[in-house]
Amino acid sequence: xxxxxxxxxxxxxxxxxxxxxxxxxxxxxxxxxxxxxxxxxxxxxxxxxxxxxxxxxxxxxxxxxxxxxxxxxxxxxxxxxxxxxxxxxxxxxxxxxxxxxxxxxxxxxxxxxxxxxxxxxxxxxxxxxxxxxxxxxxxxxxxxxxxxxxxxxxxxxxxxxxxxxxxxxxxxxxxxxxxxxxxxxxxxxxxxxxxxxxxxxxxxxxxxxxxxxxxxxxxxxxxxxxxxxxxxxxxxxxxxxxxxxxxxxxxxxxxxxxxxxxxxxxxxxxxxxxxxxxxxxxxxxxxxxxxxxxxxxxxxxxxxxxxxxxxxxxxxxxxxxxxxxxxxxxxxxxxxxxxxxxxxxxxxxxxxxxxxxxxxx
Amino acid sequence: xxxxxxxxxxxxxxxxxxxxxxxxxxxxxxxxxxxxxxxxxxxxxxxxxxxxxxxxxxxxxxxxxxxxxxxxxxxxxxxxxxxxxxxxxxxxxxxxxxxxxxxxxxxxxxxxxxxxxxxxxxxxxxxxxxxxxxxxxxxxxxxxxxxxxxxxxxxxxxxxxxxxxxxxxxxxxxxxxxxxxxxxxxxxxxxxxxxxxxxxxxxxxxxxxxxxxxxxxxxxxxxxxxxxxxxxxxxxxxxxxxxxxxxxxxxxxxxxxxxxxxxxxxxxxxxxxxxxxxxxxxxxxxxxxxxxxxxxxxxxxxxxxxxxxxxxxx
Numbered sequence: 001x002x003x004x005x006x007x008x009x010x011x012x013x014x015x016x017x018x019x020x021x022x023x024x025x026x027x028x029x030x031x032x033x034x035x036x037x038x039x040x041x042x043x044x045x046x047x048x049x050x051x052x053x054x055x056x057x058x059x060x061x062x063x064x065x066x067x068x069x070x071x072x073x074x075x076x077x078x079x080x081x082x083x084x085x086x087x088x089x090x091x092x093x094x095x096x097x098x099x100x101x102x103x104x105x106x107x108x109x110x111x112x113x114x115x116x117x118x119x120x121x122x123x124x125x126x127x128x129x130x131x132x133x134x135x136x137x138x139x140x141x142x143x144x145x146x147x148x149x150x151x152x153x154x155x156x157x158x159x160x161x162x163x164x165x166x167x168x169x170x171x172x173x174x175x176x177x178x179x180x181x182x183x184x185x186x187x188x189x190x191x192x193x194x195x196x197x198x199x200x201x202x203x204x205x206x207x208x209x210x211x212x213x214x215x216x217x218x219x220x221x222x223x224x225x226x227x228x229x230x231x232x233x234x235x236x237x238x239x240x241x242x243x244x245x246x247x248x249x250x251x252x253x254x255x256x257x258x259x260x261x262x263x264x265x266x267x268x269x270x271x272x273x274x275x276x277x278x279x280x281x282x283x284x285x286x287x288x289x290x291x292x293x294x295x296x297x298x299x300x301x302x303x304x305x306x307x308x309x310x311x312x313x314x315x316x317x318x319x320x321x322x323x324x325x326x327x328x329x330x331x332x333x334x335x336x337x338x339x340x341x342x343x344x345x346x347x348x349x350x351x352x353x354x355x356x357x358x359x360x361x
Numbered sequence: 362x363x364x365x366x367x368x369x370x371x372x373x374x375x376x377x378x379x380x381x382x383x384x385x386x387x388x389x390x391x392x393x394x395x396x397x398x399x400x401x402x403x404x405x406x407x408x409x410x411x412x413x414x415x416x417x418x419x420x421x422x423x424x425x426x427x428x429x430x431x432x433x434x435x436x437x438x439x440x441x442x443x444x445x446x447x448x449x450x451x452x453x454x455x456x457x458x459x460x461x462x463x464x465x466x467x468x469x470x471x472x473x474x475x476x477x478x479x480x481x482x483x484x485x486x487x488x489x490x491x492x493x494x495x496x497x498x499x500x501x502x503x504x505x506x507x508x509x510x511x512x513x514x515x516x517x518x519x520x521x522x523x524x525x526x527x528x529x530x531x532x533x534x535x536x537x538x539x540x541x542x543x544x545x546x547x548x549x550x551x552x553x554x555x556x557x558x559x560x561x562x563x564x565x566x567x568x569x570x571x572x573x574x575x576x577x578x579x580x581x582x583x584x585x586x587x588x589x590x591x592x593x594x595x596x597x598x599x600x601x602x603x604x605x606x607x608x609x610x611x612x613x614x615x616x617x618x619x620x621x622x623x624x625x626x627x628x629x630x631x632x633x634x635x636x637x638x639x640x641x642x643x644x645x646x647x648x649x650x651x652x653x654x655x656x657x658x659x660x661x662x663x664x665x666x667x668x669x670x671x672x673x674x675x
Contacts, residue, residue: 007418008418008422010418011419011422011423013415037404040408045577046574046579048580077423135430137429154492163570178499178500218641218642225403263642334572
């Protein structure tokens with residue numbers, strides 16, 4: 001008993017948390033990420049990697065459904081909690097304390113394990129072996145790949161429960177190997193999205209957060225940590241001068257990162273020549289958009305009117321994303337989506353020209 | 362083995378392979394600690410040194426998962442096999458005067474083992490019947506196509522200079538001048554290869570967070586523990602093999618030979634571990650070009666230079 005308890009205590013000190021963000025709740029997500037870091041816990045990369053599931057914000061019915069399905073995939077011992085939008089540090093702390101207590105409670109975990117629906121062998125095998133859909137999964141259909149050879153097509157939705165992915169967005173991809181051959185983007189629970197107003201320092205912090213996601217996807221852990229550090233400082237400190245210094249430092253550091261530039265150059269290149277109707281601040285490749293994110297953060301912070309406040313509506317961004325990812329491999333596609341800095345809750349209401357095809361009622 | 366008599370090393374009974382495994386696990390633990398400390402420092406979180414212990418406790422407590430229509434045997438072989446391969450790699454590394462497996466073709470043996478990693482990582486991605494895992498597997502194979510041939514040629518250079526494929530002979534041939542000094546390109550290419558087969562740092566696209574952990578996306582509990590340990594163990598084995606190949610084996614002042622082997626291994630291992638946070642991932646399609654157009658020719662030129670010197674010296 002003593003040993004088992006001690007093992008459990010150690011284990012809970014390394015809890016991996018899968019955070020699912022509803023649109024508009026990114027400040028709450030930042031709070032939870034910081035608390036996770038402060039405890040030496042980890043952010044989980046997938047449900048299999050997670051001990052706890054934390055939902056931030058108020059998810060609509062469609063997102064809730066995805067969260068339920070992710071919850072069913074946590075191996076256990078497991079625990080879940082939800083954190084509403086406007087939270088202070090203590091409520092985040094109590095929520096995570098509760099998670100730790102639940103993970104430590106053996107009776108509760110045994111009960112949970114017993115109540116779970118397992119996949120029994122009857123459901124799985126039976127006479128379906130020769131079937132066209134083993135266990136209800138239809139076999140992949142073939143399609144011509146980019147070299148004209150027939151290749152299996154897989155239909156894989158990206159998001160909404162995926163690390164470093166814009167909240168509430170789903171990109172339904174058709175994959176051949178790891179190459180995206182078709183993509184269709186949508187926003188979950190679109191009618192429920194409530195626009196969020198942010199202070200200048202928070203808008204700058206949001207840009208840093210998007211930058212941090214992009215750097216995380218590039219695989220540069222120290223770069224991501226630097227961007228997260230600036231983000232957290234901007235959230236805490238509305239002081240413009242201090243924030244500007246940090247952003248300039250970050251900018252210099254990014255400029256020195258040659259390997260990063262080499263690996264991001266030329267992906268998702270959008271030129272004014274091909275599509276004059278796209279917003280100019282989206283032009284260029286992933287690396288140019290990454291550099292622009294820092295400039296945008298700086299402009300948001302200083303309220304610099306000389307730099308035009310660049311905003312595109314969510315439908316515009318999604319249309320650009322759909323078009324750019326086709327023909328890219330999954331890694332490049334994810335970098336492109338991150339570089340577009342889509343934020344469903346803050347982008348839509350600030351759009352200057354939300355005229356033609358925005359489908360919201 | 363008829364030629365075993367020509368070696369200067371003492372062959373220990375095969376039971377000592379357990380010690381080799383224990384050393385590999387110890388080094389893997391050390392590597393995980395170094396990474397934990399570096400992570401804690403960069404992300405300003407408190408628990409650096411204890412991270413491996415906590416993580417092991419967590420994964421031993423976690424339940425195993427099953428996925429629908431998984432290829433379970435192959436999946437388990439993939440995730441569990443990495444530690445075994447790492448152990449099989451280090452048995453040809455002489456620990457000072459002793460060796461468990463004094464093969465006349467030890468260098469080839471190591472190379473054969475590192476090729477096995479291809480199959481294991483691919484199976485780990487293939488097994489769970491998950492799109493993310495599969496994509497991770499593709500990425501690893503694409504990286505493999507880029508790093509494997511340069512790695513093979515980098516491993517050719519030291520045996521040419523030593524006139525032997527026996528690891529002990531290669532170490533002994535470096536009297537006075539370590540191979541790293543006059544074959545630096547081979548050493549560098551070799552280290553890149555080690556990062557490659559350990560799925561580590563710049564070569565971690567196969568387990569990237571952009572595909573929810575890739576080949577590791579569906580692993581939990583013991584399977585995940587074995588897979589993660591396997592990656593650290595492979596790094597450790599790669600670092601250990603660099604010692605007789607490029608760093609003079611057990612040669613060094615004051616300390617006994619076996620201790621020098623371990624000290625040198627730890628230095629190389631630390632450098633490899635710390636590379637992870639500092640560099641972005643090399644995307645497989647980009648790295649393929651580097652591998653074939655830069656690393657492979659560079660390794661071949663290195664082999665040519667070494668061969669000419671070896672012939673000239675007779």
